[in-house]
Amino acid sequence: MATEFHNLQELRQSPSLATKVFIQRDYSEGTVCRFQIKFPSELGSRIERTLFEDTVKTLNTYYAEAEKVGGQSYMEGCLACATAYFIFLCMETRYEKVLKKISGYIQEQNEKIYAPRGLLLTDPVERGMRVVSFLSNTLIYCHGRSSYQKLAI
Amino acid sequence: MSAVMIARKVRKWEKLPGKNSFCCDGRVMMARQKGVFYLTVFLIVGTCSLFFAFECPYLATHLSPAIPVFAIVLFLFVMAMLLRTSFSDPGVLPRALPEEATFIEMEIEAANGNVPAGQRPPPRIRNVQINGQIVKLKYCHTCKIFRPPRASHCSICDNCVDRFDHHCPWVGNCVGKRNYRYFYLFTLSLSLLTIYIFTFAIVHVVMRSVDSGFVKTLQETPGTVLEVLVCFFTLWSVVGLTGFHSYLISLNQTTNEDIKGSWSGKNRLQNPYSHKNIVKNCCEVLCGPAYPSVLDRRGLTQDDLPVPASTAAQSNPVPQTTKTTAPLIPNEHTPDDAKSSIADSAISHAEKGSPSPKKEKPPTPAKVPPLASPETDVEASIIIAKEKAL
Numbered sequence: 272m273a274t275e276f277h278n279l280q281e282l283r284q285s286p287s288l289a290t291k292v293f294i295q296r297d298y299s300e301g302t303v304c305r306f307q308i309k310f311p312s313e314l315g316s317r318i319e320r321t322l323f324e325d326t327v328k329t330l331n332t333y334y335a336e337a338e339k340v341g342g343q344s345y346m347e348g349c350l351a352c353a354t355a356y357f358i359f360l361c362m363e364t365r366y367e368k369v370l371k372k373i374s375g376y377i378q379e380q381n382e383k384i385y386a387p388r389g390l391l392l393t394d395p396v397e398r399g400m401r402v403v404s405f406l407s408n409t410l411i412y413c414h415g416r417s418s419y420q421k422l423a424i
Numbered sequence: 425m426s427a428v429m430i431a432r433k434v435r436k437w438e439k440l441p442g443k444n445s446f447c448c449d450g451r452v453m454m455a456r457q458k459g460v461f462y463l464t465v466f467l468i469v470g471t472c473s474l475f476f477a478f479e480c481p482y483l484a485t486h487l488s489p490a491i492p493v494f495a496i497v498l499f500l501f502v503m504a505m506l507l508r509t510s511f512s513d514p515g516v517l518p519r520a521l522p523e524e525a526t527f528i529e530m531e532i533e534a535a536n537g538n539v540p541a542g543q544r545p546p547p548r549i550r551n552v553q554i555n556g557q558i559v560k561l562k563y564c565h566t567c568k569i570f571r572p573p574r575a576s577h578c579s580i581c582d583n584c585v586d587r588f589d590h591h592c593p594w595v596g597n598c599v600g601k602r603n604y605r606y607f608y609l610f611t612l613s614l615s616l617l618t619i620y621i622f623t624f625a626i627v628h629v630v631m632r633s634v635d636s637g638f639v640k641t642l643q644e645t646p647g648t649v650l651e652v653l654v655c656f657f658t659l660w661s662v663v664g665l666t667g668f669h670s671y672l673i674s675l676n677q678t679t680n681e682d683i684k685g686s687w688s689g690k691n692r693l694q695n696p697y698s699h700k701n702i703v704k705n706c707c708e709v710l711c712g713p714a715y716p717s718v719l720d721r722r723g724l725t726q727d728d729l730p731v732p733a734s735t736a737a738q739s740n741p742v743p744q745t746t747k748t749t750a751p752l753i754p755n756e757h758t759p760d761d762a763k764s765s766i767a768d769s770a771i772s773h774a775e776k777g778s779p780s781p782k783k784e785k786p787p788t789p790a791k792v793p794p795l796a797s798p799e800t801d802v803e804a805s806i807i808i809a810k811e812k813a814l
Binding site: 291293296298299300301302337338339340344345347348349351352355356357359364365366367370396397398399400401402404 | 500501504505508517518520521523524527552553554555559561569572573574587606609696697707708710711712713714715716718719720
């Protein structure tokens with residue numbers, strides 16, 4: 272899990288400063304985890320529309336994979352039920368595995384695409400899967416798996 | 425001016441809002457009122473103990489040893505499901521952090537426009553379309569979020585819970601998205617266990633009465649009377665509850681929606697979450713993915729406790745002239761220079777535990793060395809930071 276410490280630059284008075292932009296959930300297909308692909312106006316020209324849409328679409332694909340009710344989830348459910356769910360003490364669930372993949376993907380996207388543009392994408396799991404947030408104009412200390420990384424403006 | 429602070433790493437569960445109680449360093453999460461839960465455990469364990477003590481020896485010898493074996497398996501399954509339901513996070517939604525709450529407030533104000541003074545502002549509702557049906561999302565004033573569909577705020581636990589079913593005092597927890605299947609399996613297996621014990625208690629009494637007479641049987645195994653009584657009264661409620669939840673699952677509805685009549689068909693409102701197929705609905709609820717908790721209960725976070733200067737310093741007493749509670753994490757009121765100095769000193773001194781005087785001009789922070797992983801236990805370090813004169 273990432274822990275963020277907001278630094279001074281974020282709080283400097285700046286007319287072009289937009290500290291956080293939130294992308295809300297898209298409930299058109301039910302309670303499945305999906306985020307809106309609509310490009311928020313607050314991001315303006317900070318990032319290309321296609322890059323943003325690709326990121327959100329990929330995230331949506333990952334979440335759809337995690338929440339898919341199919342053969343694998345039945346197997347996992349039946350096996351777990353047969354062991355009175357004790358197997359979850361030793362085994363990672365499919366959802367948790369996909370969440371780890373998502374976390375890695377977000378980190379990679381931040382390094383390659385968003386950090387050079389002065390933005391930071393936060394993992395929705397930190398906000399209860401309610402929003403994807405973009406932080407901008409910030410000097411953030413992020414705690415990844417085991418090390419501190421600093422993303423500069 | 426200077427301040428002494430103890431920066432302590434605490435587990436996040438200690439700072440979670442809401443009225444839950446936590447055990448085992450955040451691994452167990454329950455409601456505060458646990459009395460009825462203890463009663464449930466007592467009734468199940470007590471009745472089963474009586475069964476194993478009085479009936480099982482006779483039945484194992486006179487009928488089959490499989491009877492007590494199956495009873496043990498069923499008992500263990502019931503307890504596992506009960507504890508799983510009671511101890512797990514039902515699907516609590518974390519409250520909005522200040523920035524998100526502000527963002528939502530701004531959106532609401534933009535949507536409502538200017539409200540004349542004296543008039544009540546319109547209710548905070550967001551309409552979303554789900555599978556072709558308009559669903560109203562209500563705003564939760566406690567959690568400062570628009571509740572996702574099917575989420576509801578539990579007043580007993582003071583949390584918004586995803587796919588909120590109901591708050592069950594018998595299990596001492598809310599029943600929501602994450603623990604609904606365990607709750608259902610608990611009621612189902614408890615029904616089976618109750619029927620099983622009831623049946624075999626009667627069988628035992630009948631078989632023994634044939635040999636020894638009814639009154640003598642009751643005198644030899646007084647526990648049987650108690651078991652039969654408990655099982656008889658439990659049966660109606662638990663079997664009824666299992667039947668009710670089976671009905672809800674087949675329709676993909678929650679108890680909360682059923683009580684409120686959300687999808688009762690009036691105003692042409694139909695359940696947009698149902699697949700219109702009983703098997704599909706059951707599969708989704710019972711065989712769906714195991715959702716992980718979004719509450720990071722055991723993660724570590726900073727807890728700044730301002731400490732009076734006289735009691736804080738253990739080594740290197742730096743002269744403290746005034747006690748100020750300068751925040752360790754800078755906020756909008758901390759001057760820029762002090763923020764950078766706080767950040768620098770926090771990082772470089774966090775693990776050393778020894779204070780050092782602050783430089784006049786803080787150096788540009790270079791690449792930060794990796795600090796300890798969050799798996800370390802609560803640790804205390806004394807950090808001294810000086811605020812520049814305002």
